[in-house]
Amino acid sequence: MDLEFSDTQSALLDSLRSLLARHAGPARARQVMADGQCDRDLLEALGAAGFLDLASSEGAGPLEAELVVEEVARAAGVVPAGPRSLVAPMLTDQHIPQVVAICEATDRGPVRFAAAADLVVVLDGDSAGILRPEPGEIPPVDSPYGPAMGYVPRRPPDELPGVSARTARLWWRVAIAAEIAGRLGAALDLTVRYAKERTQFGRPIGSFQTVQHRLALLHVAVQQSTWLARAAAWSGDEETAGAAAALSSETARWGSVELHQLTGAIGFTEEYDLHLWTMPLQALRVELGGLARHSHDLVTARWAERHERVR
Amino acid sequence: MEFGWSTAEVEYRAAISEFVEAELAANQSNVGISGVASRRSVGRSFDFAAKLAERGWLTPHWPPEFGGSGATAWEHIILGEEMWSRGEPRGPQYMNVNWIGPAIMVAGTAEQKDYHLKRISAGDVIWCQGFSEPDAGSDLASLRTTAVRDGDEYVVNGQKIWTSYANSAEYCFLLVRTDSAAEKHHGISILLTPTSTPGFEIHDIQGIVGEHAFHHLYFTDMRVPVSCRLGPENEGWEVVRRALSYERVGSPRYARAAFMLDEIARWARAEGKLSDPAVAERLALARARCEAARLLAYCVIDDRNKQRPPGPNAYVARVAMVQADRMVGELAMEIMGSEALVTNSLADEQFRSALPAGVAAGTLEVQLNLVSRAVLGLPRS
Numbered sequence: 001m002d003l004e005f006s007d008t009q010s011a012l013l014d015s016l017r018s019l020l021a022r023h024a025g026p027a028r029a030r031q032v033m034a035d036g037q038c039d040r041d042l043l044e045a046l047g048a049a050g051f052l053d054l055a056s057s058e059g060a061g062p063l064e065a066e067l068v069v070e071e072v073a074r075a076a077g078v079v080p081a082g083p084r085s086l087v088a089p090m091l092t093d094q095h096i097p098q099v100v101a102i103c104e105a106t107d108r109g110p111v112r113f114a115a116a117a118d119l120v121v122v123l124d125g126d127s128a129g130i131l132r133p134e135p136g137e138i139p140p141v142d143s144p145y146g147p148a149m150g151y152v153p154r155r156p157p158d159e160l161p162g163v164s165a166r167t168a169r170l171w172w173r174v175a176i177a178a179e180i181a182g183r184l185g186a187a188l189d190l191t192v193r194y195a196k197e198r199t200q201f202g203r204p205i206g207s208f209q210t211v212q213h214r215l216a217l218l219h220v221a222v223q224q225s226t227w228l229a230r231a232a233a234w235s236g237d238e239e240t241a242g243a244a245a246a247l248s249s250e251t252a253r254w255g256s257v258e259l260h261q262l263t264g265a266i267g268f269t270e271e272y273d274l275h276l277w278t279m280p281l282q283a284l285r286v287e288l289g290g291l292a293r294h295s296h297d298l299v300t301a302r303w304a305e306r307h308e309r310v311r
Numbered sequence: 312m313e314f315g316w317s318t319a320e321v322e323y324r325a326a327i328s329e330f331v332e333a334e335l336a337a338n339q340s341n342v343g344i345s346g347v348a349s350r351r352s353v354g355r356s357f358d359f360a361a362k363l364a365e366r367g368w369l370t371p372h373w374p375p376e377f378g379g380s381g382a383t384a385w386e387h388i389i390l391g392e393e394m395w396s397r398g399e400p401r402g403p404q405y406m407n408v409n410w411i412g413p414a415i416m417v418a419g420t421a422e423q424k425d426y427h428l429k430r431i432s433a434g435d436v437i438w439c440q441g442f443s444e445p446d447a448g449s450d451l452a453s454l455r456t457t458a459v460r461d462g463d464e465y466v467v468n469g470q471k472i473w474t475s476y477a478n479s480a481e482y483c484f485l486l487v488r489t490d491s492a493a494e495k496h497h498g499i500s501i502l503l504t505p506t507s508t509p510g511f512e513i514h515d516i517q518g519i520v521g522e523h524a525f526h527h528l529y530f531t532d533m534r535v536p537v538s539c540r541l542g543p544e545n546e547g548w549e550v551v552r553r554a555l556s557y558e559r560v561g562s563p564r565y566a567r568a569a570f571m572l573d574e575i576a577r578w579a580r581a582e583g584k585l586s587d588p589a590v591a592e593r594l595a596l597a598r599a600r601c602e603a604a605r606l607l608a609y610c611v612i613d614d615r616n617k618q619r620p621p622g623p624n625a626y627v628a629r630v631a632m633v634q635a636d637r638m639v640g641e642l643a644m645e646i647m648g649s650e651a652l653v654t655n656s657l658a659d660e661q662f663r664s665a666l667p668a669g670v671a672a673g674t675l676e677v678q679l680n681l682v683s684r685a686v687l688g689l690p691r692s
Contacts, residue, residue: 001313001314001315001316001320001385001609001613002312002313002613003312003314003609003610003613004312004613005312006312006313009312063312063313192687192688192689195689196688196689196690203690204689204690206683206687206689206690207689207690207691207692208692209680209692211689212679212680212683212684212687212689212692213676213679213680213683215683215687215689216630216679216680216682216683216686216687217630217679219627219682219686219687220607220627220630220631220634220682223603223607223627223631224599224600224603224604224606224607224631225603227603227606227607227610228599228602228603228606230312230314231314231602231606234312234313234314234315235314239598240602242595242599243595243598243599243602243603244599246592246595246596246599247596247599247600247603250596291592291595291596292588292591292592294595295588295591295592295594295595295596296588296591296595298591298594298595298598298599299576299585299591299594299595302576302598303573303576303577303579303580303585303594304580304585305580
């Protein structure tokens with residue numbers, strides 16, 4: 001057990017952050033989202049530097065891939081980093097194209113980044129398959145919660161032999177938790193800065209105890225999700241992944257509303273950055289059936305009788 | 312960063328787990344809501360602590376020269392998790408072992424170290440902490456119990472309240488004001504006071520969270536030798552501040568909460584309630600909070616293991632531990648319904664033991680103040 005970044009991990013994060021400073025960030029996110037696109041340039045840059053293939057690389061692994069998902073989310077990257085770098089590599093040895101989406105066949109709603117996807121992982125009960133959409137096959141759906149959402153066509157996917165949907169859901173949950181933790185963390189940093197600068201009644205609003213305690217509780221919640229996501233990535237444990245997804249989805253629910261409440265009216269404007277993190281949080285917190293499904297699966301894995309553990 | 316246990320740590324946990332299982336099976340497993348401060352539990356704690364001391368498991372993380380076995384901070388938390396989660400009777404020993412002993416190591420005279428550390432590491436002594444007063448709770452530094460120097464003695468007058476274990480304690484880690492003119496954080500001294508000292512009066516306060524949980528202490532012209540003072544006169548606050556930073560992650564409440572949650576989930580399964588989505592949601596979130604609290608506590612242990620002074624991680628961990636403990640108590644009531652209302656039901660035990668979690672050892676609100684200032688850098692109100 002060592003909860004500090006190793007020298008290798010620190011070096012990886014340094015170089016990732018410097019790449020993200022050039023290719024991501026709020027201004028870039030605003031532009032890409034306004035165009036309704038997935039940020040292929042960012043994926044290109046991340047891929048070229050090797051950041052998308054850490055899960056199955058020598059000297060790295062799922063924890064390093066999780067750290068990438070966290071950081072990309074902090075930088076408001078408009079890309080499906082989780083499905084691409086944390087889910088797909090755990091399911092197949094084949095070459096993975098740039099844009100990967102993931103969905104449950106039984107979920108009727110639109111899927112994040114499906115309209116831009118080169119590959120869609122489709123989970124149906126116990127089986128996992130992949131679909132390669134034709135260009136233009138999935139039209140984008142208008143959504144304030146993220147660009148390039150789309151309805152995945154209801155044709156049978158190519159089955160991924162030997163791949164259990166439970167394993168796919170495990171890594172999907174780690175990816176959801178990592179992205180929520182990164183987005184909430186960045187949105188909280190912004191809001192803490194705002195609370196220090198914004199003056200009302202002759203003092204910074206961050207000096208009021210009611211504001212302080214709410215920000216402190218948000219900080220604790222972000223830390224909870226962050227550490228659960230990291231521990232789940234390291235262990236590949238189904239229960240920890242379920243716990244990470246459940247708690248981060250719940251935190252995204254109340255946390256994003258709190259952040260807007262503490263920011264006031266400026267937070268509802270296009271020009272202020274907060275929405276770049278908080279709006280996609282809503283899509284993340286309902287993904288994979290949201291809290292209800294995460295809870296059901298975690299309870300089944302931990303407490304139901306005769307249930308084999310998956311790793 | 313990696314989350315693995317070494318083979319030695321896995322074996323250590325297994326050995327302790329086996330010992331605790333056997334010990335508690337022979338003596339009925341749970342302390343029940345009669346509580347860790349009850350006469351029965353304290354009585355058992357002496358036998359239990361002696362057995363631990365024999366195996367080097369009472370003060371494993373202490374340096375060998377003070378009766379420890381030089382175990383790592385990780386082994387210490389493993390031991391705490393295995394024992395506390397099972398409802399071990401060692402409640403009163405936590406204070407000695409976790410911070411009173413270490414405070415004496417840092418600030419004690421050779422005689423104090425020799426006498427007290429030997430006794431604590433042998434497990435044959437119980438302490439209580441004379442901190443809170445009727446008008447000094449969260450604002451502990453405003454305490455008013457006075458100690459006036461008279462030759463080789465202090466004459467102590469005043470009172471302390473909410474003191475756990477006082478009825479069975481042999482010593483009190485007593486905070487007194489030795490300079491009333493100084494700024495409130497200065498002018499405080501620590502007296503390692505025998506509870507048998509004439510003028511030391513102990514009254515039980517009846518409560519709802521377990522027997523002997525609280526006492527009211529009165530000191531009337533109590534004469535304490537100057538040799539009982541720990542650390543320099545008037546500079547006790549710094550010693551206490553450091554000691555308390557260890558207490559924030561003291562007994563691993565998250566491990567007990569997780570253990571109780573498993574019991575409650577098993578109850579729900581037997582009652583066919585596990586498939587109820589509302590029940591599942593509460594169980595899942597509680598499980599997640601227990602796990603998260605464990606990981607945040609581990610961040611503190613990681614610092615401790617690297618010999619770093621306790622940092623603001625401890626405030627975050629404590630908030631998370633309180634949340635986990637409370638959430639299990641609350642859901643237990645809801646899931647068990649009216650069956651929860653019987654004394655010593657699973658829900659009763661967890662509800663009443665979690666109720667003071669956000670008050671004992673420093674209130675939740677103070678922790679949130681500390682997080683907002685020390686971690687987030689928000690300005691003072």
